[in-house]
Amino acid sequence: MKFFKSLFASASSFTLNSASVQSFTESWPQIKAYYEILLKPSHEAEKGNLESIKSYSGTLLEKADELTVENLPAEYRNPKTIETLISLKNQTKFINELVLQDADEEIKAAVIKLKSIFYNIVELCLSK
Numbered sequence: 001m002k003f004f005k006s007l008f009a010s011a012s013s014f015t016l017n018s019a020s021v022q023s024f025t026e027s028w029p030q031i032k033a034y035y036e037i038l039l040k041p042s043h044e045a046e047k048g049n050l051e052s053i054k055s056y057s058g059t060l061l062e063k064a065d066e067l068t069v070e071n072l073p074a075e076y077r078n079p080k081t082i083e084t085l086i087s088l089k090n091q092t093k094f095i096n097e098l099v100l101q102d103a104d105e106e107i108k109a110a111v112i113k114l115k116s117i118f119y120n121i122v123e124l125c126l127s128k
Contacts, residue, residue, distance in 0.1 A: 020122065020126055021035070021122055023126075024122050024125055024126055027073050028071070028072065028073050028076070029071075030063070030066045030067050030068075030071050031067060031121070033063050033066070034060070034063040034064060034066070034067060034118075035118065037056055037059050037060050037063050038060060038114070038115070038118060040052060040056075041053040041055070041056045041057075041060070041111070042111050042112075042114065042115050045107065045108050045111040045112075046108065046111065046112060046115075048108065050104055050107050050108065053095065053099065053107060053111055054099050054107075057095055057096040057099040058096060060092055060095070060096070061092055061093060061096045064088065064089045064092035064093070065089070067085060067088070067089060069082055069085070072085065075125075076124075076125040078124075080124055081121060081124045081125060084117060084120050084121050084124060085121060087117050088114070088117045088118060088121060091110065091113060091114045091117055092114060094110055095107065095110045095111060095114060098110055
């Protein structure tokens with residue numbers, strides 16, 4: 001079951017091209033800063049290399065704290081996007097806690113879920 005969830009998360013991220021993500025992040029500077037930190041460590045974690053996410057989890061958490069409803073562009077504000085933003089922040093905090101606990105077995109799956117949540121926000125905002 002976990003395999004299928006991971007496969008689905010990876011597949012959903014491929015449906016968005018980099019131009020779509022770039023266009024979206026340009027309109028929201030805080031999510032752009034978050035995405036720039038998330039990108040490399042998440043790819044490496046998916047391949048089993050956790051060193052990068054361990055190094056950047058604190059910075060990623062700081063960037064997640066900067067993501068607020070107040071700085072969410074008005075055209076993207078709706079209950080579902082706000083709910084998903086809260087999930088993104090919670091998952092980022094969870095990953096940082098896993099890193100602090102050296103819970104390597106759980107980090108990879110948590111990062112895959114985080115990426116899926118991020119792409120859900122992008123899809124929600126671009127579908128408006």
